[in-house]
Amino acid sequence: MSEPRDPLEERLDRLFATTRPRRGFEDELWARLEVRRGLWARLTDRLRSVQLVPVLGGLAALVVVVLAGGLLLNSVAHGSRASTSSYSGGTRGGAAGAQSADSSAGFGRVPRPVVRLSDAPQPAVTLPAAPKAAYAGSVTVTAVTASAPLPARLPVTRYRELTAPQADAFAAGLGARPSGPVPPGALGRYAGANFTLTIYPSDPGQGIEPRVVITPGSPAPQAAGPDDVKAYLGRFAVAPDATATAPVTDRAGGQEVVRWTRLVSAGVSELNASWEATVGSDLSILVADGALPLAREVADYAVASSQQLVALAKAAGGGSGPAVVLDTAQAVYVVASDGAYGYFEPAVLYTGHFTQGGVTYEKRILVPAVAPQDLR
Amino acid sequence: MQGAKPPFDDVYRDFLGRIYAYVRAQVGSQADAEDVTSMVFIKAWEAYPRYEPQGATPASWLFRIARNAALDHLRSAARKERLARAVANEPEALDDPAQMAAERIQQQALLRLVERLPERQREAVSLRHSGLSFAEVGAILGSTEDAAKMLYHRALRVLREAAAAQELG
Numbered sequence: 001m002s003e004p005r006d007p008l009e010e011r012l013d014r015l016f017a018t019t020r021p022r023r024g025f026e027d028e029l030w031a032r033l034e035v036r037r038g039l040w041a042r043l044t045d046r047l048r049s050v051q052l053v054p055v056l057g058g059l060a061a062l063v064v065v066v067l068a069g070g071l072l073l074n075s076v077a078h079g080s081r082a083s084t085s086s087y088s089g090g091t092r093g094g095a096a097g098a099q100s101a102d103s104s105a106g107f108g109r110v111p112r113p114v115v116r117l118s119d120a121p122q123p124a125v126t127l128p129a130a131p132k133a134a135y136a137g138s139v140t141v142t143a144v145t146a147s148a149p150l151p152a153r154l155p156v157t158r159y160r161e162l163t164a165p166q167a168d169a170f171a172a173g174l175g176a177r178p179s180g181p182v183p184p185g186a187l188g189r190y191a192g193a194n195f196t197l198t199i200y201p202s203d204p205g206q207g208i209e210p211r212v213v214i215t216p217g218s219p220a221p222q223a224a225g226p227d228d229v230k231a232y233l234g235r236f237a238v239a240p241d242a243t244a245t246a247p248v249t250d251r252a253g254g255q256e257v258v259r260w261t262r263l264v265s266a267g268v269s270e271l272n273a274s275w276e277a278t279v280g281s282d283l284s285i286l287v288a289d290g291a292l293p294l295a296r297e298v299a300d301y302a303v304a305s306s307q308q309l310v311a312l313a314k315a316a317g318g319g320s321g322p323a324v325v326l327d328t329a330q331a332v333y334v335v336a337s338d339g340a341y342g343y344f345e346p347a348v349l350y351t352g353h354f355t356q357g358g359v360t361y362e363k364r365i366l367v368p369a370v371a372p373q374d375l376r
Numbered sequence: 377m378q379g380a381k382p383p384f385d386d387v388y389r390d391f392l393g394r395i396y397a398y399v400r401a402q403v404g405s406q407a408d409a410e411d412v413t414s415m416v417f418i419k420a421w422e423a424y425p426r427y428e429p430q431g432a433t434p435a436s437w438l439f440r441i442a443r444n445a446a447l448d449h450l451r452s453a454a455r456k457e458r459l460a461r462a463v464a465n466e467p468e469a470l471d472d473p474a475q476m477a478a479e480r481i482q483q484q485a486l487l488r489l490v491e492r493l494p495e496r497q498r499e500a501v502s503l504r505h506s507g508l509s510f511a512e513v514g515a516i517l518g519s520t521e522d523a524a525k526m527l528y529h530r531a532l533r534v535l536r537e538a539a540a541a542q543e544l545g
Contacts, residue, residue: 008536009505015483015490016505019397021410026392029414033388033421181425196422215422254407255414280411287418 106299109376111338115207135361138318144310146329148348156301157344159294162210167199202342207334213289220284229258229277238290240275254281264333264344271332302371312367324352381429401502402446416442436512497531
Protein backbone atom coordinates (compact mmCIF):
# COMPACT_ATOMS: atom_id res chain seq x y z
CA MET A 1 0.00 0.00 0.00
CA SER A 2 2.31 2.71 -1.17
CA GLU A 3 -0.25 5.19 -2.45
CA PRO A 4 -1.33 8.20 -0.41
CA ARG A 5 -3.93 7.06 2.07
CA ASP A 6 -7.08 8.73 3.15
CA PRO A 7 -8.91 8.03 6.39
CA LEU A 8 -11.33 5.66 4.70
CA GLU A 9 -8.53 3.57 3.27
CA GLU A 10 -6.87 3.47 6.66
CA ARG A 11 -10.10 2.27 8.19
CA LEU A 12 -10.42 -0.36 5.50
CA ASP A 13 -6.89 -1.51 6.27
CA ARG A 14 -7.82 -1.84 9.92
CA LEU A 15 -11.05 -3.60 9.04
CA PHE A 16 -9.31 -6.28 7.01
CA ALA A 17 -6.43 -6.52 9.44
CA THR A 18 -8.68 -7.05 12.43
CA THR A 19 -11.43 -9.21 10.96
CA ARG A 20 -10.34 -12.64 12.04
CA PRO A 21 -12.07 -15.94 12.72
CA ARG A 22 -13.21 -16.79 16.18
CA ARG A 23 -10.69 -18.21 18.58
CA GLY A 24 -10.16 -21.89 17.96
CA PHE A 25 -11.22 -21.88 14.32
CA GLU A 26 -7.66 -21.94 13.06
CA ASP A 27 -6.79 -25.00 15.13
CA GLU A 28 -10.06 -26.76 14.31
CA LEU A 29 -9.59 -26.33 10.60
CA TRP A 30 -5.96 -27.30 10.84
CA ALA A 31 -6.89 -30.46 12.71
CA ARG A 32 -9.24 -31.38 9.86
CA LEU A 33 -6.53 -30.75 7.33
CA GLU A 34 -4.08 -32.76 9.33
CA VAL A 35 -6.22 -35.85 8.95
CA ARG A 36 -5.53 -35.83 5.27
CA ARG A 37 -2.13 -34.34 5.13
CA GLY A 38 1.35 -35.19 5.82
CA LEU A 39 2.66 -36.02 9.18
CA TRP A 40 3.15 -39.38 7.58
CA ALA A 41 5.98 -38.36 5.31
CA ARG A 42 8.72 -39.99 7.27
CA LEU A 43 6.83 -43.27 7.21
CA THR A 44 6.28 -43.40 3.50
CA ASP A 45 9.64 -44.69 2.42
CA ARG A 46 9.67 -47.27 5.14
CA LEU A 47 6.19 -48.47 4.29
CA ARG A 48 6.90 -48.59 0.60
CA SER A 49 10.03 -50.59 1.24
CA VAL A 50 8.20 -53.26 3.18
CA GLN A 51 8.34 -56.44 1.18
CA LEU A 52 5.00 -57.11 -0.39
CA VAL A 53 3.48 -60.23 1.05
CA PRO A 54 1.28 -62.57 -0.87
CA VAL A 55 -2.32 -61.71 -0.44
CA LEU A 56 -4.68 -64.58 -0.68
CA GLY A 57 -6.60 -64.54 -3.83
CA GLY A 58 -4.42 -61.91 -5.41
CA LEU A 59 -5.32 -58.40 -6.28
CA ALA A 60 -7.93 -59.34 -8.83
CA ALA A 61 -9.84 -61.21 -6.20
CA LEU A 62 -9.30 -58.30 -3.88
CA VAL A 63 -11.07 -55.97 -6.28
CA VAL A 64 -13.97 -58.35 -6.52
CA VAL A 65 -14.16 -58.56 -2.77
CA VAL A 66 -14.13 -54.81 -2.44
CA LEU A 67 -16.83 -54.44 -5.03
CA ALA A 68 -18.90 -56.85 -3.08
CA GLY A 69 -18.51 -54.63 -0.08
CA GLY A 70 -16.84 -57.28 1.93
CA LEU A 71 -13.43 -58.00 3.30
CA LEU A 72 -10.73 -55.83 1.82
CA LEU A 73 -7.68 -57.84 2.51
CA ASN A 74 -7.37 -61.46 3.40
CA SER A 75 -5.22 -61.92 6.38
CA VAL A 76 -2.29 -64.21 6.56
CA ALA A 77 -1.88 -66.29 9.65
CA HIS A 78 1.08 -65.17 11.64
CA GLY A 79 2.59 -65.71 15.00
CA SER A 80 4.03 -69.04 15.85
CA ARG A 81 4.00 -68.50 19.57
CA ALA A 82 0.29 -68.70 19.92
CA SER A 83 -2.92 -69.11 18.08
CA THR A 84 -4.75 -66.02 17.06
CA SER A 85 -8.16 -65.36 15.69
CA SER A 86 -8.90 -63.45 12.53
CA TYR A 87 -11.91 -61.45 11.59
CA SER A 88 -12.86 -58.70 9.28
CA GLY A 89 -14.44 -55.41 10.19
CA GLY A 90 -18.14 -55.79 10.23
CA THR A 91 -18.22 -59.43 10.99
CA ARG A 92 -18.07 -59.13 14.71
CA GLY A 93 -18.83 -56.52 17.20
CA GLY A 94 -16.14 -55.25 19.47
CA ALA A 95 -15.51 -57.19 22.60
CA ALA A 96 -18.74 -59.08 22.53
CA GLY A 97 -17.53 -61.37 19.81
CA ALA A 98 -13.89 -61.39 20.70
CA GLN A 99 -12.04 -64.62 20.19
CA SER A 100 -8.74 -64.11 21.81
CA ALA A 101 -5.60 -66.14 21.73
CA ASP A 102 -4.56 -67.69 25.00
CA SER A 103 -0.93 -66.72 24.76
CA SER A 104 0.40 -63.90 26.82
CA ALA A 105 2.09 -62.50 23.75
CA GLY A 106 0.40 -63.86 20.66
CA PHE A 107 2.20 -61.53 18.26
CA GLY A 108 5.41 -61.39 20.24
CA ARG A 109 6.54 -58.01 21.46
CA VAL A 110 4.43 -55.28 19.98
CA PRO A 111 5.65 -51.80 19.06
CA ARG A 112 5.36 -49.11 21.67
CA PRO A 113 2.68 -46.52 20.80
CA VAL A 114 4.18 -43.22 19.79
CA VAL A 115 1.08 -41.06 19.56
CA ARG A 116 1.97 -37.40 19.92
CA LEU A 117 -1.05 -35.92 21.60
CA SER A 118 -0.06 -32.44 20.52
CA ASP A 119 -0.22 -33.54 16.88
CA ALA A 120 -3.10 -35.95 17.06
CA PRO A 121 -6.63 -34.90 16.25
CA GLN A 122 -8.93 -34.04 19.08
CA PRO A 123 -9.58 -37.38 20.79
CA ALA A 124 -12.89 -38.88 19.91
CA VAL A 125 -13.29 -40.38 23.33
CA THR A 126 -15.33 -38.43 25.83
CA LEU A 127 -13.08 -36.42 28.04
CA PRO A 128 -14.11 -34.64 31.20
CA ALA A 129 -15.09 -31.04 30.73
CA ALA A 130 -11.91 -29.02 30.83
CA PRO A 131 -10.41 -25.75 29.70
CA LYS A 132 -9.35 -25.79 26.10
CA ALA A 133 -5.74 -24.74 26.43
CA ALA A 134 -3.80 -27.93 25.82
CA TYR A 135 -0.23 -28.00 27.11
CA ALA A 136 2.38 -29.82 25.06
CA GLY A 137 5.43 -29.10 27.19
CA SER A 138 7.12 -30.98 29.97
CA VAL A 139 5.45 -31.14 33.38
CA THR A 140 6.29 -32.49 36.78
CA VAL A 141 3.71 -35.09 37.67
CA THR A 142 3.44 -34.81 41.42
CA ALA A 143 0.72 -37.38 41.85
CA VAL A 144 -1.55 -39.70 39.92
CA THR A 145 -4.84 -39.87 41.74
CA ALA A 146 -6.95 -41.58 39.09
CA SER A 147 -6.80 -44.99 37.55
CA ALA A 148 -8.59 -46.56 34.64
CA PRO A 149 -10.34 -49.82 35.47
CA LEU A 150 -8.45 -52.38 33.43
CA PRO A 151 -8.70 -56.16 33.44
CA ALA A 152 -5.58 -58.26 33.84
CA ARG A 153 -5.51 -58.94 30.12
CA LEU A 154 -6.74 -57.07 27.10
CA PRO A 155 -6.85 -57.94 23.43
CA VAL A 156 -4.36 -56.47 21.00
CA THR A 157 -5.49 -56.40 17.40
CA ARG A 158 -3.22 -56.30 14.43
CA TYR A 159 -3.57 -55.98 10.68
CA ARG A 160 -1.22 -56.12 7.74
CA GLU A 161 -0.11 -52.64 6.80
CA LEU A 162 -1.56 -51.54 3.51
CA THR A 163 0.76 -51.33 0.52
CA ALA A 164 0.58 -48.99 -2.44
CA PRO A 165 -0.49 -51.77 -4.88
CA GLN A 166 -3.27 -52.74 -2.49
CA ALA A 167 -4.38 -49.13 -2.28
CA ASP A 168 -4.38 -49.01 -6.08
CA ALA A 169 -6.49 -52.13 -6.21
CA PHE A 170 -8.95 -50.79 -3.68
CA ALA A 171 -9.37 -47.58 -5.65
CA ALA A 172 -9.70 -49.50 -8.91
CA GLY A 173 -12.53 -51.47 -7.36
CA LEU A 174 -14.34 -48.20 -6.86
CA GLY A 175 -13.76 -47.13 -10.43
CA ALA A 176 -11.07 -44.61 -9.49
CA ARG A 177 -7.75 -44.16 -11.23
CA PRO A 178 -4.50 -42.62 -10.03
CA SER A 179 -4.70 -38.87 -10.32
CA GLY A 180 -2.20 -36.14 -9.72
CA PRO A 181 0.66 -36.06 -7.27
CA VAL A 182 0.37 -38.26 -4.23
CA PRO A 183 0.09 -36.15 -1.06
CA PRO A 184 2.89 -36.58 1.45
CA GLY A 185 2.44 -39.75 3.44
CA ALA A 186 -0.34 -41.13 1.26
CA LEU A 187 -0.21 -44.40 -0.61
CA GLY A 188 -2.13 -43.03 -3.55
CA ARG A 189 -4.48 -40.41 -4.80
CA TYR A 190 -7.26 -41.33 -7.19
CA ALA A 191 -10.07 -39.72 -9.10
CA GLY A 192 -13.40 -41.32 -9.87
CA ALA A 193 -16.79 -40.14 -10.99
CA ASN A 194 -17.46 -37.06 -8.89
CA PHE A 195 -14.97 -37.86 -6.15
CA THR A 196 -11.31 -38.06 -5.35
CA LEU A 197 -9.79 -40.54 -2.93
CA THR A 198 -6.60 -40.38 -0.99
CA ILE A 199 -5.54 -43.56 0.79
CA TYR A 200 -3.26 -43.42 3.79
CA PRO A 201 -1.50 -46.15 5.75
CA SER A 202 -1.42 -46.16 9.54
CA ASP A 203 -0.16 -43.02 11.16
CA PRO A 204 1.26 -44.00 14.55
CA GLY A 205 2.16 -40.40 15.30
CA GLN A 206 -1.43 -39.40 15.21
CA GLY A 207 -2.75 -42.77 16.23
CA ILE A 208 -4.80 -43.17 13.08
CA GLU A 209 -5.50 -46.45 11.31
CA PRO A 210 -5.31 -46.85 7.50
CA ARG A 211 -8.05 -44.83 5.90
CA VAL A 212 -9.57 -43.42 2.79
CA VAL A 213 -10.19 -39.70 2.58
CA ILE A 214 -12.97 -38.88 0.17
CA THR A 215 -13.39 -35.42 -1.32
CA PRO A 216 -16.71 -35.18 -3.13
CA GLY A 217 -16.93 -33.35 -6.40
CA SER A 218 -19.70 -31.07 -7.52
CA PRO A 219 -22.59 -31.31 -6.99
CA ALA A 220 -21.67 -32.29 -3.48
CA PRO A 221 -23.63 -35.14 -1.89
CA GLN A 222 -26.11 -34.09 0.76
CA ALA A 223 -26.32 -35.45 4.28
CA ALA A 224 -29.17 -34.58 6.57
CA GLY A 225 -27.79 -36.75 9.35
CA PRO A 226 -25.44 -39.56 10.30
CA ASP A 227 -27.39 -42.14 8.31
CA ASP A 228 -26.75 -40.23 5.11
CA VAL A 229 -23.07 -39.91 5.96
CA LYS A 230 -22.92 -43.63 6.67
CA ALA A 231 -24.59 -44.39 3.35
CA TYR A 232 -22.13 -42.14 1.54
CA LEU A 233 -19.15 -43.84 3.19
CA GLY A 234 -20.74 -47.17 2.28
CA ARG A 235 -20.51 -46.28 -1.39
CA PHE A 236 -16.76 -46.43 -0.90
CA ALA A 237 -16.80 -49.63 1.16
CA VAL A 238 -15.69 -47.74 4.26
CA ALA A 239 -18.95 -47.39 6.18
CA PRO A 240 -18.78 -47.66 9.96
CA ASP A 241 -18.71 -51.37 10.73
CA ALA A 242 -20.15 -53.44 13.54
CA THR A 243 -17.44 -52.25 15.92
CA ALA A 244 -18.52 -48.62 15.56
CA THR A 245 -20.09 -46.88 18.51
CA ALA A 246 -23.06 -44.56 18.08
CA PRO A 247 -22.29 -41.50 15.96
CA VAL A 248 -21.39 -38.25 17.67
CA THR A 249 -22.02 -34.90 16.02
CA ASP A 250 -20.05 -31.78 16.88
CA ARG A 251 -20.86 -28.38 15.55
CA ALA A 252 -17.98 -26.04 14.79
CA GLY A 253 -18.71 -22.76 13.13
CA GLY A 254 -21.17 -23.44 10.37
CA GLN A 255 -20.11 -27.03 9.97
CA GLU A 256 -20.99 -30.28 11.58
CA VAL A 257 -18.55 -33.10 12.06
CA VAL A 258 -20.07 -36.57 12.35
CA ARG A 259 -17.79 -39.24 13.71
CA TRP A 260 -17.88 -42.84 14.77
CA THR A 261 -15.35 -44.40 17.08
CA ARG A 262 -14.27 -48.00 17.00
CA LEU A 263 -15.00 -50.07 20.09
CA VAL A 264 -11.98 -52.33 20.17
CA SER A 265 -12.62 -54.16 23.40
CA ALA A 266 -15.25 -54.23 26.10
CA GLY A 267 -15.98 -50.62 26.94
CA VAL A 268 -12.70 -49.41 25.47
CA SER A 269 -12.78 -47.32 22.32
CA GLU A 270 -10.11 -46.18 19.95
CA LEU A 271 -8.66 -42.80 20.86
CA ASN A 272 -9.43 -41.27 17.48
CA ALA A 273 -12.52 -41.55 15.39
CA SER A 274 -12.32 -44.18 12.67
CA TRP A 275 -15.04 -42.72 10.48
CA GLU A 276 -15.76 -39.05 10.07
CA ALA A 277 -17.38 -36.57 7.75
CA THR A 278 -17.57 -32.79 7.70
CA VAL A 279 -20.92 -31.46 6.59
CA GLY A 280 -21.43 -27.83 5.61
CA SER A 281 -24.30 -25.65 6.70
CA ASP A 282 -25.99 -26.36 3.37
CA LEU A 283 -25.85 -30.07 4.28
CA SER A 284 -23.28 -30.85 1.62
CA ILE A 285 -20.60 -33.34 2.56
CA LEU A 286 -17.33 -31.43 2.34
CA VAL A 287 -14.98 -34.28 3.11
CA ALA A 288 -15.34 -37.74 4.57
CA ASP A 289 -12.97 -40.42 5.65
CA GLY A 290 -13.32 -43.98 6.76
CA ALA A 291 -11.15 -46.75 8.06
CA LEU A 292 -10.23 -49.38 5.52
CA PRO A 293 -11.91 -52.70 6.27
CA LEU A 294 -8.70 -54.62 6.83
CA ALA A 295 -8.64 -58.15 8.15
CA ARG A 296 -7.61 -58.19 11.77
CA GLU A 297 -6.19 -60.73 14.18
CA VAL A 298 -6.62 -60.67 17.91
CA ALA A 299 -4.41 -61.86 20.75
CA ASP A 300 -4.65 -61.26 24.46
CA TYR A 301 -1.85 -59.47 26.25
CA ALA A 302 -1.12 -58.96 29.89
CA VAL A 303 -1.86 -55.46 31.11
CA ALA A 304 0.68 -53.38 33.00
CA SER A 305 0.13 -53.16 36.75
CA SER A 306 -1.31 -49.99 38.21
CA GLN A 307 2.09 -49.23 39.76
CA GLN A 308 3.75 -49.59 36.39
CA LEU A 309 1.17 -47.32 34.78
CA VAL A 310 1.67 -44.64 37.41
CA ALA A 311 5.44 -44.84 37.00
CA LEU A 312 5.10 -44.55 33.25
CA ALA A 313 2.79 -41.56 33.57
CA LYS A 314 5.18 -39.77 35.90
CA ALA A 315 8.10 -40.46 33.60
CA ALA A 316 6.14 -39.36 30.54
CA GLY A 317 5.50 -35.97 32.12
CA GLY A 318 9.11 -35.08 31.51
CA GLY A 319 10.10 -34.39 35.10
CA SER A 320 10.35 -30.63 34.83
CA GLY A 321 8.01 -27.73 34.39
CA PRO A 322 4.67 -26.98 36.01
CA ALA A 323 3.45 -29.32 38.72
CA VAL A 324 0.47 -31.38 37.69
CA VAL A 325 -1.74 -33.88 39.43
CA LEU A 326 -3.14 -36.38 36.97
CA ASP A 327 -6.65 -36.71 38.27
CA THR A 328 -8.49 -38.42 35.45
CA ALA A 329 -7.66 -41.59 33.59
CA GLN A 330 -9.37 -43.30 30.73
CA ALA A 331 -8.63 -46.54 28.95
CA VAL A 332 -8.37 -46.14 25.20
CA TYR A 333 -6.99 -47.98 22.21
CA VAL A 334 -4.32 -46.40 20.06
CA VAL A 335 -2.76 -47.35 16.76
CA ALA A 336 0.87 -48.42 16.69
CA SER A 337 2.82 -49.73 13.75
CA ASP A 338 6.07 -51.49 13.02
CA GLY A 339 5.84 -50.96 9.28
CA ALA A 340 4.73 -54.47 8.44
CA TYR A 341 1.80 -54.57 10.83
CA GLY A 342 -0.44 -52.05 12.46
CA TYR A 343 -1.79 -52.68 15.94
CA PHE A 344 -4.63 -51.51 18.14
CA GLU A 345 -3.07 -51.47 21.57
CA PRO A 346 -4.62 -50.55 24.91
CA ALA A 347 -3.36 -47.42 26.61
CA VAL A 348 -4.34 -45.10 29.41
CA LEU A 349 -5.00 -41.43 28.75
CA TYR A 350 -4.29 -39.38 31.87
CA THR A 351 -5.21 -35.74 32.21
CA GLY A 352 -4.39 -33.08 34.74
CA HIS A 353 -4.53 -29.32 34.96
CA PHE A 354 -2.46 -26.43 36.14
CA THR A 355 -2.78 -22.67 36.02
CA GLN A 356 -0.05 -20.38 34.79
CA GLY A 357 -0.31 -16.68 34.09
CA GLY A 358 -4.01 -16.77 34.76
CA VAL A 359 -4.60 -19.45 32.12
CA THR A 360 -5.63 -22.95 33.05
CA TYR A 361 -3.93 -25.60 30.95
CA GLU A 362 -4.73 -29.22 30.42
CA LYS A 363 -1.93 -31.74 30.21
CA ARG A 364 -2.64 -35.11 28.62
CA ILE A 365 -0.34 -38.04 28.97
CA LEU A 366 -0.75 -41.32 27.16
CA VAL A 367 0.96 -44.44 28.43
CA PRO A 368 0.86 -47.93 26.94
CA ALA A 369 -1.20 -50.42 28.91
CA VAL A 370 0.44 -53.51 27.47
CA ALA A 371 2.79 -54.96 30.07
CA PRO A 372 6.29 -53.52 29.56
CA GLN A 373 7.83 -56.94 28.94
CA ASP A 374 5.63 -57.36 25.86
CA LEU A 375 6.56 -54.01 24.36
CA ARG A 376 9.50 -53.43 22.05
CA MET B 377 7.79 -13.87 -2.90
CA GLN B 378 7.81 -15.80 -6.14
CA GLY B 379 10.36 -18.56 -6.23
CA ALA B 380 10.69 -21.09 -3.46
CA LYS B 381 7.56 -23.01 -2.60
CA PRO B 382 6.83 -22.57 1.10
CA PRO B 383 5.53 -25.48 3.17
CA PHE B 384 1.75 -25.63 3.18
CA ASP B 385 1.83 -25.16 6.96
CA ASP B 386 3.38 -21.74 6.47
CA VAL B 387 0.89 -20.76 3.83
CA TYR B 388 -1.94 -21.81 6.10
CA ARG B 389 -0.66 -19.90 9.13
CA ASP B 390 0.23 -16.82 7.09
CA PHE B 391 -2.99 -16.54 5.16
CA LEU B 392 -5.81 -18.01 7.21
CA GLY B 393 -6.70 -14.70 8.83
CA ARG B 394 -6.46 -12.71 5.62
CA ILE B 395 -8.47 -15.21 3.64
CA TYR B 396 -11.10 -15.27 6.35
CA ALA B 397 -11.32 -11.47 6.35
CA TYR B 398 -11.68 -11.41 2.59
CA VAL B 399 -14.33 -14.13 2.62
CA ARG B 400 -16.13 -12.49 5.52
CA ALA B 401 -16.55 -9.35 3.43
CA GLN B 402 -18.06 -11.38 0.60
CA VAL B 403 -20.55 -13.50 2.53
CA GLY B 404 -23.17 -12.48 4.99
CA SER B 405 -22.21 -14.10 8.24
CA GLN B 406 -19.42 -15.44 10.37
CA ALA B 407 -20.74 -18.99 10.00
CA ASP B 408 -20.75 -18.78 6.22
CA ALA B 409 -17.29 -17.21 6.28
CA GLU B 410 -16.01 -20.19 8.27
CA ASP B 411 -17.67 -22.60 5.83
CA VAL B 412 -16.13 -20.94 2.82
CA THR B 413 -12.74 -20.46 4.45
CA SER B 414 -12.66 -24.15 5.33
CA MET B 415 -13.47 -25.03 1.75
CA VAL B 416 -10.75 -22.70 0.50
CA PHE B 417 -8.06 -24.40 2.52
CA ILE B 418 -9.32 -27.89 1.80
CA LYS B 419 -9.16 -27.08 -1.90
CA ALA B 420 -5.82 -25.39 -1.44
CA TRP B 421 -4.41 -28.45 0.25
CA GLU B 422 -5.69 -30.68 -2.51
CA ALA B 423 -4.21 -28.40 -5.16
CA TYR B 424 -0.98 -27.50 -3.41
CA PRO B 425 1.13 -30.22 -5.04
CA ARG B 426 0.25 -28.66 -8.40
CA TYR B 427 0.85 -25.09 -7.29
CA GLU B 428 3.83 -23.51 -9.02
CA PRO B 429 5.17 -20.44 -7.22
CA GLN B 430 6.69 -19.22 -10.46
CA GLY B 431 3.20 -18.70 -11.82
CA ALA B 432 1.67 -16.78 -8.95
CA THR B 433 2.48 -15.64 -5.46
CA PRO B 434 0.91 -17.72 -2.69
CA ALA B 435 -1.30 -14.71 -1.99
CA SER B 436 -2.73 -14.39 -5.46
CA TRP B 437 -3.03 -18.19 -5.81
CA LEU B 438 -4.94 -18.49 -2.54
CA PHE B 439 -7.12 -15.44 -3.07
CA ARG B 440 -8.08 -16.77 -6.47
CA ILE B 441 -9.27 -19.98 -4.83
CA ALA B 442 -11.04 -17.90 -2.18
CA ARG B 443 -12.76 -15.75 -4.75
CA ASN B 444 -14.03 -18.78 -6.64
CA ALA B 445 -15.22 -20.39 -3.43
CA ALA B 446 -17.01 -17.22 -2.35
CA LEU B 447 -18.65 -16.87 -5.75
CA ASP B 448 -19.78 -20.50 -5.69
CA HIS B 449 -21.20 -19.86 -2.28
CA LEU B 450 -23.04 -16.72 -3.31
CA ARG B 451 -24.44 -18.34 -6.42
CA SER B 452 -26.49 -20.67 -4.35
CA ALA B 453 -30.01 -19.32 -4.13
CA ALA B 454 -30.22 -20.05 -0.46
CA ARG B 455 -27.05 -18.15 0.18
CA LYS B 456 -28.26 -15.19 -1.81
CA GLU B 457 -31.38 -15.13 0.26
CA ARG B 458 -29.37 -15.19 3.44
CA LEU B 459 -27.09 -12.45 2.17
CA ALA B 460 -30.06 -10.35 1.18
CA ARG B 461 -31.41 -10.64 4.69
CA ALA B 462 -28.06 -9.77 6.16
CA VAL B 463 -27.63 -6.78 3.89
CA ALA B 464 -31.14 -5.63 4.68
CA ASN B 465 -29.84 -4.58 8.06
CA GLU B 466 -30.93 -7.66 9.92
CA PRO B 467 -29.18 -7.38 13.22
CA GLU B 468 -26.15 -9.61 13.34
CA ALA B 469 -25.59 -11.92 16.25
CA LEU B 470 -22.83 -10.39 18.31
CA ASP B 471 -21.17 -11.89 21.31
CA ASP B 472 -21.96 -9.03 23.65
CA PRO B 473 -22.99 -5.82 21.91
CA ALA B 474 -22.98 -3.91 25.17
CA GLN B 475 -19.28 -4.44 25.51
CA MET B 476 -18.33 -3.56 22.01
CA ALA B 477 -16.08 -0.56 21.74
CA ALA B 478 -17.06 2.29 19.48
CA GLU B 479 -14.29 1.43 17.08
CA ARG B 480 -15.55 -2.12 16.79
CA ILE B 481 -19.06 -0.91 16.11
CA GLN B 482 -17.77 1.37 13.40
CA GLN B 483 -15.78 -1.49 11.91
CA GLN B 484 -18.90 -3.62 11.78
CA ALA B 485 -20.77 -0.79 10.10
CA LEU B 486 -18.00 -0.38 7.57
CA LEU B 487 -18.01 -4.11 6.92
CA ARG B 488 -21.71 -3.94 6.14
CA LEU B 489 -21.08 -1.12 3.69
CA VAL B 490 -18.42 -3.19 1.99
CA GLU B 491 -20.83 -6.11 1.82
CA ARG B 492 -23.35 -3.92 0.02
CA LEU B 493 -20.97 -2.85 -2.73
CA PRO B 494 -21.55 -4.27 -6.20
CA GLU B 495 -19.80 -7.61 -6.49
CA ARG B 496 -16.71 -6.59 -8.44
CA GLN B 497 -16.22 -3.39 -6.45
CA ARG B 498 -16.51 -5.39 -3.27
CA GLU B 499 -13.93 -7.87 -4.53
CA ALA B 500 -11.55 -5.11 -5.59
CA VAL B 501 -11.72 -3.40 -2.20
CA SER B 502 -11.44 -6.67 -0.31
CA LEU B 503 -8.51 -7.98 -2.31
CA ARG B 504 -6.69 -4.67 -2.22
CA HIS B 505 -7.04 -4.31 1.52
CA SER B 506 -6.06 -7.92 1.99
CA GLY B 507 -2.62 -6.83 0.88
CA LEU B 508 -2.65 -7.56 -2.83
CA SER B 509 -1.15 -5.27 -5.41
CA PHE B 510 -3.38 -3.80 -8.11
CA ALA B 511 -1.66 -6.06 -10.58
CA GLU B 512 -2.63 -9.08 -8.48
CA VAL B 513 -6.16 -7.76 -8.00
CA GLY B 514 -6.48 -7.28 -11.73
CA ALA B 515 -5.14 -10.76 -12.46
CA ILE B 516 -7.62 -12.36 -10.08
CA LEU B 517 -10.54 -10.34 -11.42
CA GLY B 518 -9.53 -11.00 -15.00
CA SER B 519 -8.79 -7.39 -15.82
CA THR B 520 -5.81 -5.11 -16.23
CA GLU B 521 -4.01 -3.39 -13.40
CA ASP B 522 -5.43 -0.03 -14.50
CA ALA B 523 -8.94 -1.42 -14.65
CA ALA B 524 -8.52 -2.82 -11.15
CA LYS B 525 -7.40 0.60 -9.93
CA MET B 526 -10.40 2.27 -11.50
CA LEU B 527 -12.74 -0.30 -10.01
CA TYR B 528 -11.18 0.15 -6.61
CA HIS B 529 -11.39 3.94 -6.64
CA ARG B 530 -14.97 3.78 -7.85
CA ALA B 531 -15.72 1.52 -4.92
CA LEU B 532 -14.01 3.92 -2.54
CA ARG B 533 -16.17 6.71 -3.83
CA VAL B 534 -19.33 4.68 -3.26
CA LEU B 535 -18.15 3.72 0.20
CA ARG B 536 -17.26 7.28 1.10
CA GLU B 537 -20.69 8.50 0.07
CA ALA B 538 -22.44 5.72 1.92
CA ALA B 539 -20.32 6.31 5.02
CA ALA B 540 -21.06 9.99 4.94
CA ALA B 541 -24.73 9.22 4.63
CA GLN B 542 -24.47 7.09 7.73
CA GLU B 543 -22.23 9.62 9.44
CA LEU B 544 -19.44 7.14 9.58
CA GLY B 545 -16.90 9.02 7.55
